[in-house]
Amino acid sequence: xxxxxxxxxxxxxxxxxxxxxxxxxxxxxxxxxxxxxxxxxxxxxxxxxxxxxxxxxxxxxxxxxxxxxxxxxxxxxxxxxxxxxxxxxxxxxxxxxxxxxxxxxxxxxxxxxxxxxxxxxxxxxxxxxxxxxxxxxxxxxxxxxxxxxxxxxxxxxxxxxxxxxxxxxxxxxxx
Amino acid sequence: xxxxxxxxxxxxxxxxxxxxxxxxxxxxxxxxxxxxxxxxxxxxxxxxxxxxxxxxxxxxxxxxxxxxxxxxxxxxxxxxxxxxxxxxxxxxxxxxxxxxxxxxxxxxxxxxxxxxxxxxxxxxxxxxxxxxxxxxxxxxxxxxxxxxxxxxxxxxxxxxxxxxxxxxxxxxxxxxxxxxxxxxxxxxxxxxxxxxxxxxxxxxxxxxxxxxxxxxxxxxxxxxxxxxxxxxxxxxxxxxxxxxxxxxxxxxxxxxxxxxxxxxxxxxxxxxxxxxxxxxxxxxxxxxxxxxxxxxxxxxxxxxxxxxxxxxxxxxxxxxxxxxxxxxxxxxxxxxxxxxxxxxxxxxxxxxxxxxxxxxxxxxxxxxxxxxxxxxxxxxxxxxxxxxxxxxxxxxxxxxxxxxxxxxxxxxxxxxxxxxxxxxxxxxxxxxxxxxxxxxxxxxxxxxxxxxxxxxxxxxxxxxxxxxxxxxxxxxxxxxxxxxxxxxxxxxxxxxxxxxxxxxxxxxxxxxxxxxxxxxxxxxxxxx
Numbered sequence: 001x002x003x004x005x006x007x008x009x010x011x012x013x014x015x016x017x018x019x020x021x022x023x024x025x026x027x028x029x030x031x032x033x034x035x036x037x038x039x040x041x042x043x044x045x046x047x048x049x050x051x052x053x054x055x056x057x058x059x060x061x062x063x064x065x066x067x068x069x070x071x072x073x074x075x076x077x078x079x080x081x082x083x084x085x086x087x088x089x090x091x092x093x094x095x096x097x098x099x100x101x102x103x104x105x106x107x108x109x110x111x112x113x114x115x116x117x118x119x120x121x122x123x124x125x126x127x128x129x130x131x132x133x134x135x136x137x138x139x140x141x142x143x144x145x146x147x148x149x150x151x152x153x154x155x156x157x158x159x160x161x162x163x164x165x166x167x168x169x170x171x172x173x174x175x
Numbered sequence: 176x177x178x179x180x181x182x183x184x185x186x187x188x189x190x191x192x193x194x195x196x197x198x199x200x201x202x203x204x205x206x207x208x209x210x211x212x213x214x215x216x217x218x219x220x221x222x223x224x225x226x227x228x229x230x231x232x233x234x235x236x237x238x239x240x241x242x243x244x245x246x247x248x249x250x251x252x253x254x255x256x257x258x259x260x261x262x263x264x265x266x267x268x269x270x271x272x273x274x275x276x277x278x279x280x281x282x283x284x285x286x287x288x289x290x291x292x293x294x295x296x297x298x299x300x301x302x303x304x305x306x307x308x309x310x311x312x313x314x315x316x317x318x319x320x321x322x323x324x325x326x327x328x329x330x331x332x333x334x335x336x337x338x339x340x341x342x343x344x345x346x347x348x349x350x351x352x353x354x355x356x357x358x359x360x361x362x363x364x365x366x367x368x369x370x371x372x373x374x375x376x377x378x379x380x381x382x383x384x385x386x387x388x389x390x391x392x393x394x395x396x397x398x399x400x401x402x403x404x405x406x407x408x409x410x411x412x413x414x415x416x417x418x419x420x421x422x423x424x425x426x427x428x429x430x431x432x433x434x435x436x437x438x439x440x441x442x443x444x445x446x447x448x449x450x451x452x453x454x455x456x457x458x459x460x461x462x463x464x465x466x467x468x469x470x471x472x473x474x475x476x477x478x479x480x481x482x483x484x485x486x487x488x489x490x491x492x493x494x495x496x497x498x499x500x501x502x503x504x505x506x507x508x509x510x511x512x513x514x515x516x517x518x519x520x521x522x523x524x525x526x527x528x529x530x531x532x533x534x535x536x537x538x539x540x541x542x543x544x545x546x547x548x549x550x551x552x553x554x555x556x557x558x559x560x561x562x563x564x565x566x567x568x569x570x571x572x573x574x575x576x577x578x579x580x581x582x583x584x585x586x587x588x589x590x591x592x593x594x595x596x597x598x599x600x601x602x603x604x605x606x607x608x609x610x611x612x613x614x615x616x617x618x619x620x621x622x623x624x625x626x627x628x629x630x631x632x633x634x635x636x637x638x639x640x641x642x643x644x645x646x647x648x649x650x651x652x653x654x655x656x657x658x659x660x661x662x663x664x665x666x667x668x669x670x671x672x673x674x675x676x677x678x679x680x681x682x683x684x685x686x687x688x689x690x691x692x693x694x695x696x697x698x699x700x701x702x703x
Contacts, residue, residue: 049358053383055699057408067471081356097308097330098382102353133324134386
């Protein structure tokens with residue numbers, strides 16, 4: 001126990017300040033509000049992450065959001081285990097044809113109003129894999145997408161900015 | 176001991192068995208020794224190889240005019256042997272290696288699904304990589320199959336795969352996936368359980384099949400390196416290196432020594448980053464969040480440094496054909512030396528806790544035990560193999576530059592449980608730090624890239640790299656104009672996924688996450 005306390009105290013707090021997200025930034029990361037829904041999420045966002053065919057690079061960086069440097073839960077963002085508990089789907093990868101139905105069903109299982117965030121270049125455009133016999137390409141080819149966060153993979157900071165932007169846009173508090 | 180002293184004995188045994196070797200070559204697929212056989216001798220040749228206690232590495236097919244050239248790679252006493260045969264498309268059948276080599280099972284079914292070669296006497300006739308995206312009479316890797324596919328309509332769910340069931344009083348089934356509860360890749364697990372005890376686990380993978388082998392066809396070398404770097408994102412350096420190694424061998428490229436040293440440096444950085452993340456995640460799966468948070472912190476610092484010095488947090492696209500995309504910035508070596516020293520100090524304190532903590536011992540010792548016999552039968556490499564007595568490491572045993580000048584220490588454990596896999600990973604982190612210091616100390620000067628010479632039509636090459644998960648094989652054949660005709664990457668996960676099915680047996684269902692994490696096989700690297 002003493003060893004643990006010593007290590008924890010020596011390390012201190014490494015969590016960094018929240019990144020600034022201004023309107024121009026919001027514009028840049030391409031937050032698109034497809035449907036105006038009055039309902040608010042009370043500034044918190046429950047996210048169900050769905051890997052629809054990624055190379056797992058995006059997952060590594062999404063995991064990093066939970067490390068003590070970014071500590072994404074302090075912004076009210078938390079990852080949930082079921083789409084039925086989620087406000088938003090965070091989808092990575094080109095959608096492989098073998099995941100096409102699973103992704104559609106996950107989207108249907110998510111209660112409305114819901115937000116779909118395409119994370120990573122593959123999810124935004126199909127990326128290196130594109131459309132083929134095995135890949136449907138971009139997520140929007142399968143389900144409607146509200147927010148796009150490009151990058152191969154997007155850095156945790158890119159993801160954080162995209163998520164914060166999504167919450168702002170959704171709660172009508174942008175600007 | 177001279178290299179390959181068992182080859183002549185093997186050839187003599189083949190002759191005794193009336194197996195005709197059409198061609199033997201030490202150069203064509205160097206460092207492996209290539210033997211070309213007739214298809215009807217395939218079974219006999221592999222049975223004889225099996226009696227030589229060879230380890231199965233991979234089997235793959237390469238579609239040519241009117242036939243498919245099938246290759247099977249084996250290893251014994253540090254030497255690679257590749258058996259090859261032409262299978263006519265008029266009669267696309269070949270004897271199965273699975274009765275001799277358990278690890279060949281899914282790779283042969285993959286060959287069957289993608290190239291339409293019926294594998295005879297295979298103990299499991301079910302499809303593997305194919306779900307519902309293409310019909311059973313179409314074979315995506317055949318040249319006449321368009322990369323865009325033939326049916327643009329929606330792909331149905333894969334409902335009629337026949338899982339094996341256990342019937343009996345109190346036996347129940349738990350289906351899990353493909354969409355899992357955590358931030359993890361998709362796949363399906365089917366448990367048969369009684370109470371909390373797992374009687375059987377069956378994996379169903381292929382959900383992230385993205386057609387990597389097909390969309391590689393026609394790419395230029397730089398395009399293939401980018402694709403190889405996305406076979407499995409967490410092994411981007413190792414896969415890109417293996418593919419570039421294969422291309423460089425096929426094209427006769429002399430890669431500059433500085434580039435090779437820096438590739439090794441990045442590969443070891445990748446190993447450290449992944450082991451740190453996984454050691455923390457394993458601890459987290461048994462509710463020891465202290466180690467998880469500390470490891471995540473160290474991993475983040477590590478990745479930030481990678482971005483600063485190598486241009487990318489995961490070092491993606493840093494390895495290119497002929498060398499590296501860019502050199503280290505000035506002063507990098509001093510920064511890295513200081514990093515390594517600081518990390519070693521922190522890890523001494525942290526690993527001291529992980530190695531000796533009652534609540535971790537209670538959950539990890541004896542959990543998810545993979546027997547040495549199972550690890551050997553499947554041909555597991557990497558930390559899964561090393562924790563179960565299988566010490567093969569390409570860096571030490573079939574060394575490629577720059578590892579040929581370094582003495583790589585390989586940790587081997589025999590317990591085969593989750594705790595042993597954690598110990599192997601901790602040792603590997605320490606050894607990687609040691610190797611990186613030595614690489615930096617002898618870092619050659621000079622260029623970091625040369626242009627890849629134009630490869631001749633039909634040139635083939637093979638690359639073996641020890642990634643953080645274990646041995647990676649990469650096969651490349653060139654067509655005209657330096658374009659890729661065939662790319663096959665064999666991630667070590669092909670052989671550790673079946674190990675997970677075996678090691679979970681008799682454990683309780685709630686221990687599955689920690690067992691799975693301790694193996695951490697790649698879905699993407701396997702599904703291709």
